[in-house]
Amino acid sequence: MKLTRRQQDIYDYLHENAERFAHPPTYDELCQQLGLSSRGSLHKHIQALIEAGLVEPMEGRQGIRLVEWQQADTGIPHMGAIAAGRPIEALAQPEFLPLPEFLLSKHPCYALTVKGESMIEAGIMDGDLVVIEKRDNARNGEIVVALINDAEATLKRLQNNHDGSVTLIAENSAMPPMTYAAEQVQIQGVLLSLLRRY
Amino acid sequence: MKLTRRQQDIYDYLHENAERFAHPPTYDELCQQLGLSSRGSLHKHIQALIEAGLVEPMEGRQGIRLVEWQQADTGIPHMGAIAAGRPIEALAQPEFLPLPEFLLSKHPCYALTVKGESMIEAGIMDGDLVVIEKRDNARNGEIVVALINDAEATLKRLQNNHDGSVTLIAENSAMPPMTYAAEQVQIQGVLLSLLRRY
DNA sequence: TAGCATGGAGAACAATTGGAAAACAGACGA
DNA sequence: TCGTCTGTTTTCCAATTGTTCTCCATGCTA
Numbered sequence: 067m068k069l070t071r072r073q074q075d076i077y078d079y080l081h082e083n084a085e086r087f088a089h090p091p092t093y094d095e096l097c098q099q100l101g102l103s104s105r106g107s108l109h110k111h112i113q114a115l116i117e118a119g120l121v122e123p124m125e126g127r128q129g130i131r132l133v134e135w136q137q138a139d140t141g142i143p144h145m146g147a148i149a150a151g152r153p154i155e156a157l158a159q160p161e162f163l164p165l166p167e168f169l170l171s172k173h174p175c176y177a178l179t180v181k182g183e184s185m186i187e188a189g190i191m192d193g194d195l196v197v198i199e200k201r202d203n204a205r206n207g208e209i210v211v212a213l214i215n216d217a218e219a220t221l222k223r224l225q226n227n228h229d230g231s232v233t234l235i236a237e238n239s240a241m242p243p244m245t246y247a248a249e250q251v252q253i254q255g256v257l258l259s260l261l262r263r264y
Numbered sequence: 265m266k267l268t269r270r271q272q273d274i275y276d277y278l279h280e281n282a283e284r285f286a287h288p289p290t291y292d293e294l295c296q297q298l299g300l301s302s303r304g305s306l307h308k309h310i311q312a313l314i315e316a317g318l319v320e321p322m323e324g325r326q327g328i329r330l331v332e333w334q335q336a337d338t339g340i341p342h343m344g345a346i347a348a349g350r351p352i353e354a355l356a357q358p359e360f361l362p363l364p365e366f367l368l369s370k371h372p373c374y375a376l377t378v379k380g381e382s383m384i385e386a387g388i389m390d391g392d393l394v395v396i397e398k399r400d401n402a403r404n405g406e407i408v409v410a411l412i413n414d415a416e417a418t419l420k421r422l423q424n425n426h427d428g429s430v431t432l433i434a435e436n437s438a439m440p441p442m443t444y445a446a447e448q449v450q451i452q453g454v455l456l457s458l459l460r461r462y
Numbered sequence: 463t464a465g466c467a468t469g470g471a472g473a474a475c476a477a478t479t480g481g482a483a484a485a486c487a488g489a490c491g492a
Numbered sequence: 493t494c495g496t497c498t499g500t501t502t503t504c505c506a507a508t509t510g511t512t513c514t515c516c517a518t519g520c521t522a
Contacts (some may be wrong), residue, residue, distance in 0.1 A: 068322055070288050072480060093499065107481045109500065123499090131499085141364075166362045169459065173350070189389040189460065209462065260460040261367065262387065264407065270469065290509065305470045308509065321510090 073114050076100060080121070090130045142175045142197065143163060148211065149181035150220040152234070165197065169259040176255070178211070178221075185209070185221055187236035194262045196221070198255035209257035213249050221257070255262045271312050278319065312378055327430045339363060340373045344410065347379035348418040348434070362396065363377065367457040372398045374453070376409070383407070383419055386435035393448060394419065396445075396453035407455035413448050419455070 079100060093112075099232045102108050105170065112131070115121040124130055131241065143160035154203045164178055182196045190196065204210045210224045212234055222234035225243075235243040267275065277298060286416035291303045291310075300306050313319040341358035361375055378392045386407065388394065402408045408422045411433055423441075430449045433441040 070479065080502075092497085094497085102481075102483045104484095106483075108511075111482085113500095163366075164364045166364075169461065170363070189384070189392070191387040194387070226297055231417070251349045257462050259462060260458070262453050262458040263367065264457060289512095292509075300470075302471045303510075304485070304512075308469085311511095403467065 069114070069118060069120075073111050073118075074080040076108075076178075077120055082158070088144070090124060092130055109219070142170065142177055144177040144179070147181050148196075148219050148221055150184045150218075150222075150241075152218060154211075154219045155177065156219050163195075165261075168195055169199070169261075171258055173217050173259060176200065180221060184236040184238050186238050186243055188223070190260060191262065194260055196257055197259045197261070199258045200255050202253050204253050204256050206261055211254040211257075213254055214246060215250040216252070219254070267312070267318075268314060269310050272315075274306075274309050275313055275318055281446045306360050319393065340368065340375055342375040342377070342393070345377040345379050346394075346417050346419055348382045348416075348420075348439075350416060352409075361393075363459075367395055367459075369397050369456055373456060374398065375459075378419060381435040382436050382439055383421075384436050386421070387459065388419070388435070388458060392458055394455055395457045395459070397456045398453050400451050402451050408451050409453040409455075411450040411452055412444060414450070417452070422451070 076096075083099075085089050091099075093108055097105055097108050100108070101251055107140045112121065116123065141162035141164035144157065144163055146154050146156040147158055148154050160176075175197055177197050180190055180196055182191060183192055190209075190250065198211050201234075204224050206224065206226050208224055210222065211219060211221055212224070220234065222236055225233040225235060227233055227245070230248050231245050232248055233243050234251070274294075275373050277294075283296075289360055290298075291306050295301065295303055295306050298306070309317065314321065325404050339360040339362035342355065342361055343353050343358055344354040346352050350429055358374075373395055375393055375395050378388055379390060381390055389450055396409050402420065402422050404424050406422050407419065409417060409419055410422070411417050412432075418432065423431040423433060425431055425443070430445045431441050432449070
């Protein structure tokens with residue numbers, strides 16, 4: 067959503083002065099800084115910024131207000147590569163990928179490069195970039211990043227069994243499903259979207 | 265569509281100064297910069313540029329206006345769906361997807377939703393979004409959007425044969441390659457990247 | 463020469479934007 | 493309990509902005 071001029075001004079101001087505010091500023095402080103004499107006017111603009119998702123009201127309902135800016139601006143970190151059976155190869159310096167919102171979720175995300183063909187029948191190929199939502203739990207049938215025995219990371223389809231064990235299913239008929247005790251498997255995230263360059 | 269001299273002037277000006285405008289310029293600002301004294305006159309030219317598809321009005325219909333259509337800024341248009349054997353189903357109103365540069369090229373691009381499973385063995389699944397670079401030619405082995413007999417659009421791997429004919433290869437062992445005379449096949453773009461939401 | 467396309471001026475118009483002011487409700491400290 | 497500080501809501505108003513309209517000038521061409 068596009069901002070009007072004044073909305074952009076105010077957003078820019080908040081952005082630039084984010085560090086200068088010890089606490090998030092009150093409306094009165096902002097009015098003074100921005101040359102407004104009515105909190106009501108400011109309120110309209112702030113409301114627009116909230117609608118646009120660029121700013122968030124403080125949890126404490128009172129006194130102060132604050133600006134958050136999140137992955138929509140910075141992008142999500144590309145953490146490295148995941149290959150079935152090995153730990154995640156972390157990049158020394160994570161690279162940030164600016165992605166459009168519709169590929170993300172409201173929760174923190176990160177990106178991994180897929181190595182290998184264990185999910186090829188789900189359309190995930192060697193070299194693809196996957197966007198993962200950071201979560202420690204997942205529902206049946208979701209494709210997850212799982213850490214097995216604190217050692218191997220892998221991208222597989224999840225199946226929670228009735229007896230409490232967990233089965234990780236490779237979408238590759240050459241690779242059989244593997245079943246583990248619940249405590250052996252730690253969910254590190256859930257597959258959200260996929261990018262591929264040709 | 266052809267532009268008149270002044271229309272071209274104005275378009276050039278907008279293009280060159282795109283970065284200098286913090287917000288999209290108002291008509292008054294443009295009039296001043298372009299040496300006009302009547303917004304009404306400018307309006308006629310802008311209207312012509314809009315008709316020509318070179319410029320777009322801002323969403324908020326007022327206050328500030330005029331956006332360049334540059335894919336880095338605006339995003340690329342989602343034109344509709346492509347299903348093997350049918351014309352492209354165009355969306356009434358193309359939706360614009362802001363994508364990071366590394367998924368695009370320097371040339372004009374557009375996005376299509378893939379229907380069907382004809383390319384499933386290339387990792388392209390039903391419902392995937394593909395980014396296409398607008399081109400009327402392609403090299404051997406590239407995956408292209410091809411229009412056959414001015415009627416059917418399809419996404420296939422291209423093979424130019426020695427005798428001048430063209431073979432379109434579905435990446436699906438259930439579908440045999442099809443060979444056409446060169447004049448039957450018109451290339452409309454080349455596959456650049458792929459997006460998928462889960 | 464008349465006709466037409468292009469380019470521009472200016473006035474009038476409606477919608478939106480940006481702002482002021484007043485009043486209100488909840489939180490909090492004295 | 494009372495006053496104060498906060499965000500919120502509402503009403504009103506002025507300026508700005510895109511749009512539409514009419515009128516005019518110029519250059520080209522049939």
